[in-house]
Amino acid sequence: MQRSTFRIMTSKDKASKVPLSSTMPAVVVSIIFMPALCSTADVTCSKPNQPSLLAALTPIFNLSAIRPVLNQTTVTNVSVSFTLYGILGVDEKAQLLTTYIWLDYWWMNEFISWDQAQCGAKKISLPKEKFWLPDIVINEFMEENKAPSVPYVYLYNDGAVHDAMPVRVVSSCNLNIYTFPFDVQNCSLTFNSYIYYAFEIQVLLGSPAENITEDSKSVMTTMGEWELLDITALKTPNNDTMLYIDELAFYIRLRRRATMYVVNLLLPSCFLITVDLFSFLLPPQSVDRSSFKMTLILGYTVFLLIMNDLLPITGNTIPLINVFFSLCLALMVASLLETILITNLFCNSAGFSPVPRWIRVLILKIIGCLVCMPQKKPKDSVQRTSTVVARGESDGGPRETKGSSEDNKALQELRSLNKVLLDIRVQVEQQQKGKQSSEDWIQCCLMKIKPSKHLCILVSLLMIASCSSAALNCSQPGPTSLLSSLQTAFDLSAIRPVVNMSTPTTVSIGFTLYGILGVDEKAQVLTTYIWQNLEWQNEFTTWNAEECGVEWVAIPRTLLWVPDVVINEFMEKNTAPDVPYTYLFYSGQVYDNQPVRVVSSCRLDIYLFPFDIQNCTFTFNSYIHSIYDIKLDNLTSAEEILKNSQDSMTTMGEWELIGIKSELKRIETLDGFAYDELHFYISVRRHPIMYVVNLLMPSCFLITVDLFSFMLPAQDIDRSLFKMTLVLGYTVFLLSTNNLLPITGNTIPLINVFLSLCLILMVSSMMEAILITNFLRGSAHYAPPPCWVRKFVIGVLGQIVRLPAKTSQQGDTVIENPNKQEMEDLSQVAEENEKEQQNEDETVEVLKNLGSDLQVIHLQVLQHLKATPSYEEWIQFGLVIDRLLFIFYIIFITVSFISIILIWVNSYKT
Numbered sequence: 002m003q004r005s006t007f008r009i010m011t012s013k014d015k016a017s018k019v020p021l022s023s024t025m026p027a028v029v030v031s032i033i034f035m036p037a038l039c040s041t042a043d044v045t046c047s048k049p050n051q052p053s054l055l056a057a058l059t060p061i062f063n064l065s066a067i068r069p070v071l072n073q074t075t076v077t078n079v080s081v082s083f084t085l086y087g088i089l090g091v092d093e094k095a096q097l098l099t100t101y102i103w104l105d106y107w108w109m110n111e112f113i114s115w116d117q118a119q120c121g122a123k124k125i126s127l128p129k130e131k132f133w134l135p136d137i138v139i140n141e142f143m144e145e146n147k148a149p150s151v152p153y154v155y156l157y158n159d160g161a162v163h164d165a166m167p168v169r170v171v172s173s174c175n176l177n178i179y180t181f182p183f184d185v186q187n188c189s190l191t192f193n194s195y196i197y198y199a200f201e202i203q204v205l206l207g208s209p210a211e212n213i214t215e216d217s218k219s220v221m222t223t224m225g226e227w228e229l230l231d232i233t234a235l236k237t238p239n240n241d242t243m244l245y246i247d248e249l250a251f252y253i254r255l256r257r258r259a260t261m262y263v264v265n266l267l268l269p270s271c272f273l274i275t276v277d278l279f280s281f282l283l284p285p286q287s288v289d290r291s292s293f294k295m296t297l298i299l300g301y302t303v304f305l306l307i308m309n310d311l312l313p314i315t316g317n318t319i320p321l322i323n324v325f326f327s328l329c330l331a332l333m334v335a336s337l338l339e340t341i342l343i344t345n346l347f348c349n350s351a352g353f354s355p356v357p358r359w360i361r362v363l364i365l366k367i368i369g370c371l372v373c374m375p376q377k378k379p380k381d382s383v384q385r386t387s388t389v390v391a392r393g394e395s396d397g398g399p400r401e402t403k404g405s406s407e408d409n410k411a412l413q414e415l416r417s418l419n420k421v422l423l424d425i426r427v428q429v430e431q432q433q434k435g436k437q438s439s440e441d442w443i444q445c446c447l448m449k450i451k452p453s454k455h456l457c458i459l460v461s462l463l464m465i466a467s468c469s470s471a472a473l474n475c476s477q478p479g480p481t482s483l484l485s486s487l488q489t490a491f492d493l494s495a496i497r498p499v500v501n502m503s504t505p506t507t508v509s510i511g512f513t514l515y516g517i518l519g520v521d522e523k524a525q526v527l528t529t530y531i532w533q534n535l536e537w538q539n540e541f542t543t544w545n546a547e548e549c550g551v552e553w554v555a556i557p558r559t560l561l562w563v564p565d566v567v568i569n570e571f572m573e574k575n576t577a578p579d580v581p582y583t584y585l586f587y588s589g590q591v592y593d594n595q596p597v598r599v600v601s602s603c604r605l606d607i608y609l610f611p612f613d614i615q616n617c618t619f620t621f622n623s624y625i626h627s628i629y630d631i632k633l634d635n636l637t638s639a640e641e642i643l644k645n646s647q648d649s650m651t652t653m654g655e656w657e658l659i660g661i662k663s664e665l666k667r668i669e670t671l672d673g674f675a676y677d678e679l680h681f682y683i684s685v686r687r688h689p690i691m692y693v694v695n696l697l698m699p700s701c702f703l704i705t706v707d708l709f710s711f712m713l714p715a716q717d718i719d720r721s722l723f724k725m726t727l728v729l730g731y732t733v734f735l736l737s738t739n740n741l742l743p744i745t746g747n748t749i750p751l752i753n754v755f756l757s758l759c760l761i762l763m764v765s766s767m768m769e770a771i772l773i774t775n776f777l778r779g780s781a782h783y784a785p786p787p788c789w790v791r792k793f794v795i796g797v798l799g800q801i802v803r804l805p806a807k808t809s810q811q812g813d814t815v816i817e818n819p820n821k822q823e824m825e826d827l828s829q830v831a832e833e834n835e836k837e838q839q840n841e842d843e844t845v846e847v848l849k850n851l852g853s854d855l856q857v858i859h860l861q862v863l864q865h866l867k868a869t870p871s872y873e874e875w876i877q878f879g880l881v882i883d884r885l886l887f888i889f890y891i892i893f894i895t896v897s898f899i900s901i902i903l904i905w906v907n908s909y910k911t
């Protein structure tokens with residue numbers, strides 16, 4: 002029992018385990034014949050050649066099941082050293098580092114020593130399976146070693162053993178990508194024995210860390226994305242009880258080569274934001290800036306799409322570069338919103354009430370001075386008109402008096418021409434520019450632009466910125482004699498180790514969750530890495546601790562009976578490193594610990610993604626034994642498992658462990674049997690922040706742009722084109738975020754609904770824009786709207802949305818009356834001209850033609866500008882409908898977003 006609580010370690014080492022099994026079954030019978038060998042531990046060769054050395058060593062091979070020491074209290078020192086040969090890659094999402102290393106182990110085999118002269122050789126290489134090998138594993142190792150295996154070890158005449166092998170290490174590493182792409186990773190490789198305690202195996206540093214670093218740097222061939230900085234070693238301090246597992250930790254520091262990311266990610270982003278900055282130079286009065294900026298945002302979205310697979314993805318931290326990109330997007334969106342506001346002011350301000358006093362004072366005077374745009378003299382335009390008029394008069398006046406009659410006629414002609422032109426000018430000025438309030442509003446806008454430009458530069462500067470049985474008899478104290486005695490038990494390894502078959506074996510089960518490697522939503526599979534602890538009673542292997550001088554011994558698992566406990570949800574072969582040894586106590590207690598890479602099926606509910614909590618089950622049970630043979634029990638409480646797991650879990654990936662519950666169930670079958678099942682419910686919660694930053698926020702930005710686009714004056718700006726670009730941009734955004742979203746067949750996650758809703762909203766607002774554009778621009782030839790439209794829409798709804806029907810007749814008459822008078826005047830002039838036709842010179846003729854041409858143009862302009870009542874009403878109708886749908890749109894967005902957010906918040910709290 003206590004053993005399992007001490008146990009905090011695990012991992013693998015493939016090379017060391019498998020070989021032992023083949024030689025073991027027959028192993029220990031012989032030991033009766035060789036007490037002499039055990040005590041002297043000296044090998045005598047008949048001849049100084051290799052075959053005789055091999056013959057002399059052969060008896061030793063039968064002792065490979067136990068640690069090669071003469072006295073159990075002797076520690077086996079294993080020296081570890083390695084050379085880092087290649088850095089194959091880093092997987093940020095799974096938090097894995099893949100390296101290729103050459104491992105070297107050195108230890109002493111006390112059973113062996115020979116005289117070099119007598120045997121003729123200082124060292125000999127022999128197959129690994131002939132000897133005991135330490136079960137040294139790398140704790141962070143998450144997968145089986147896929148490097149080629151090396152079958153031999155070197156044996157020296159003083160008993161030293163040298164084992165070397167290549168290992169492809171897939172190790173978990175807590176990757177901190179906050180400063181990506183300028184990040185330095187500090188990954189650890191912890192070497193320790195999986196089951197032997199410090200009083201049996203100690204792990205020592207084989208060569209100084211500086212030498213390891215130097216050697217690694219000189220041999221490293223793959224010069225990929227990563228550069229090795231240094232390797233440091235740290236040894237756990239000794240402690241007196243020795244009841245711990247001795248560890249040797251190496252810290253490998255790696256630096257990412259950032260050039261590619263700077264060129265591919267940061268520079269283009271800076272270019273685009275510079276373009277955005279320069280777009281403020283586009284004159285807002287004459288160029289449609291909003292379309293330009295919308296296209297820029299579209300371009301940026303496409304850029305993000307292309308760069309998406311360059312960016313690292315993890316759940317727990319958001320790299321600064323993501324913040325940078327989001328900030329760029331946010332800035333672009335903000336500048337677009339600003340542009341929309343400004344455009345709105347420029348185009349609509351003619352109809353606004355005069356600028357309030359405080360705005361005039363605050364913005365025009367104070368801020369205006371700050372950004373060096375003093376207020377324009379409002380009299381400017383008036384003065385200019387008057388000077389023009391005055392000039393016209395002064396030009397005409399003197400000549401009138403001086404000139405001849407022909408000149409007079411020509412002058413008359415010119416004056417009438419001038420008058421017509423003036424009329425046209427005044428008319429155009431009235432219609433297009435508005436009055437003084439418009440001038441003031443425009444001045445406001447120009448000033449707003451300037452501060453925002455300054456702000457933009459400021460922000461971009463700021464941006465620069467992880468029993469009952471018969472006891473065994475020993476012939477003499479010591480592990481070797483115990484091994485020979487245990488042989489009888491090894492022969493019985495095929496049957497359940499109980500003397501009376503009606504005694505059930507109770508298997509206690511516990512585990513420590515060491516890593517959550519990932520969740521595959523499509524396959525509905527959860528991948529975890531656990532250290533599994535099993536404990537049961539073996540009635541055949543009890544001995545007297547005093548007589549044998551040994552309280553426990555570690556022997557290969559294959560020599561003993563092991564229960565067929567499986568995890569029901571297990572879907573794949575265990576690819577965790579194999580650990581070959583189990584602990585055996587004199588009382589018959591067996592402690593079997595091994596790492597298991599669990600790929601378990603789990604019913605994943607992604608409705609609330611990315612705020613989801615998954616509840617997965619591990620069901621431990623014996624595959625064929627009923628409770629009359631095997632009973633199950635908890636080794637430790639679920640709370641302890643949870644605490645141990647949270648303490649030892651190093652990888653802080655996308656998932657966080659939040660709870661473990663256990664439950665023992667007895668399943669009765671129809672034919673009277675019953676089976677025990679031990680259920681563990683594991684609750685893991687997803688870290689949502691990455692999805693919030695990468696999915697939800699850009700989506701909200703774009704829908705905000707869509708919302709603000711209602712402020713674009715529909716009469717002057719082509720809103721539908723703008724919205725079409727927006728929808729295109731959103732589609733590209735959806736494309737880029739596609740691989741972030743989980744895919745399953747059964748449920749649609751709420752976030753998909755959210756994203757689809759955004760798209761639907763954009764599309765419907767675009768259709769609305771088309772409709773409104775039709776009313777506002779294409780209704781000139783429509784029949785007058787029906788009476789109910791006039792009364793209900795324009796009257797009632799217009800009041801509700803605060804767009805009362807314009808008292809448009811006043812304006813019309815004001816414009817019409819002078820025009821009619823002018824036309825009459827002009828026709829009189831034309832008649833007079835006809836009368837005096839014959840007397841005219843050719844110049845007068847030309848002037849006359851010119852005059853009549855201008856008249857025609859004037860009339861046409863008048864006709865065009867003068868709105869027919871039905872046209873006015875249709876425009877009013879369009880504006881009312883636009884405002885009404887805008888209000889509905891806001892209400893719908895608010896309600897649906899609030900309800901989705903409420904669902905998320907609720908689920909995240911529980």
Ligand SMILES: *[C@@H]1O[C@H](CO)[C@@H](O)[C@H](O)[C@H]1NC(C)=O
Pocket residue numbers: 027028030031032034035059060061063
């Ligand atoms: C070792 O075991 C083998 C059987 O595998 C046996 O034939 C041999 O005699 C044993 N050697 C010694 C020295 O006991």
Ligand SMILES: *[C@@H]1O[C@H](CO)[C@@H](O)[C@H](O)[C@H]1NC(C)=O
Pocket residue numbers: 072073074478479550
């Ligand atoms: C083992 O070593 C310890 C101390 O080194 C000694 O006290 C003990 O007697 C030894 N046991 C045997 C069986 O030699």
Ligand SMILES: *[C@@H]1O[C@H](CO)[C@@H](O)[C@H](O)[C@H]1NC(C)=O
Pocket residue numbers: 075076077078203205
């Ligand atoms: C093992 O190493 C320790 C120091 O870490 C030393 O005291 C001990 O003597 C060594 N044992 C053997 C058998 O070399």
Ligand SMILES: *[C@@H]1O[C@H](CO)[C@@H](O)[C@H](O)[C@H]1NC(C)=O
Pocket residue numbers: 187233252254
């Ligand atoms: C790497 O991390 C370990 C602990 O996680 C720390 O002890 C060690 O000093 C770090 N190495 C460097 C070079 O920062």
Ligand SMILES: *[C@@H]1O[C@H](CO)[C@@H](O)[C@H](O)[C@H]1NC(C)=O
Pocket residue numbers: 207208209212
């Ligand atoms: C470590 O390197 C130094 C100098 O490079 C060398 O003298 C020393 O023998 C090396 N040590 C080992 C254990 O290889």
Ligand SMILES: *[C@@H]1O[C@H](CO)[C@@H](O)[C@H](O)[C@H]1NC(C)=O
Pocket residue numbers: 471472473474
């Ligand atoms: C162990 O020795 C005792 C006497 O000392 C004997 O009664 C018993 O049968 C022996 N057990 C075995 C398994 O040989």
Ligand SMILES: *[C@@H]1O[C@H](CO)[C@@H](O)[C@H](O)[C@H]1NC(C)=O
Pocket residue numbers: 501502503504
């Ligand atoms: C086995 O144990 C059961 C009950 O514990 C007992 O009835 C039976 O006689 C025992 N059998 C033997 C062979 O000892």
Ligand SMILES: *[C@@H]1O[C@H](CO)[C@@H](O)[C@H](O)[C@H]1NC(C)=O
Pocket residue numbers: 616617660662682684
């Ligand atoms: C997980 O599900 C099981 C039933 O399927 C339930 O008993 C258990 O309480 C759930 N655990 C959590 C943490 O919700």
